[in-house]
Amino acid sequence: MEADYIAIGKRIKQLRRQRNMSQEVLASRIAVSVPHMSNIENGKTKFSLPVLLSLTGALEVTPDVLLVGLESKAGVRERVLKEVAAQLEDCNEAQMQLLSEIFIHSKKILQQYDKNVNKK
Numbered sequence: 001m002e003a004d005y006i007a008i009g010k011r012i013k014q015l016r017r018q019r020n021m022s023q024e025v026l027a028s029r030i031a032v033s034v035p036h037m038s039n040i041e042n043g044k045t046k047f048s049l050p051v052l053l054s055l056t057g058a059l060e061v062t063p064d065v066l067l068v069g070l071e072s073k074a075g076v077r078e079r080v081l082k083e084v085a086a087q088l089e090d091c092n093e094a095q096m097q098l099l100s101e102i103f104i105h106s107k108k109i110l111q112q113y114d115k116n117v118n119k120k
Contacts, residue, residue, distance in 0.1 A: 003067065006043030011066055013041040015059045030054035 016026050027037035030051060039045040040055075047055075056063050064070045088096055 003046075004043075005040075005046055007069070008066055009041045009043040011069055012055060012059070015061060015065070016041075019059065026055075026058055029058040 016023065023037050023041070024034050027034045030037075031054065032040075032051065036045065040047050040051075052063060052066065055066060059066075062075050065075065088099070091099065
């Protein structure tokens with residue numbers, strides 16, 4: 001099975017942008033030139049395993065996210081927890097309590113929905 005470097009490059013570019021990171025910053029973090037980083041993102045060049053590992057570290061993802069677009073359960077959990085924590089940063093205590101209650105009730109509703117769907 002041949003790696004789809006164009007799709008991998010698109011995922012790298014998307015993740016870099018989600019992290020508000022310039023191509024120059026990412027290139028610097030993984031110790032490659034900016035033109036090489038551009039070629040990686042455009043799928044014009046293949047890259048080595050050490051570069052892949054550097055990319056996963058710099059983008060804070062697992063290799064499967066870059067290679068096939070999959071996120072492990074632990075990866076999804078970590079990403080969601082970071083997103084929730086970021087959203088809670090500017091909340092006061094009352095807002096956090098209300099959001100906690102909303103989350104708990106929403107989870108119960110989702111679990112009941114899943115239970116009903118799986119019965120069919």
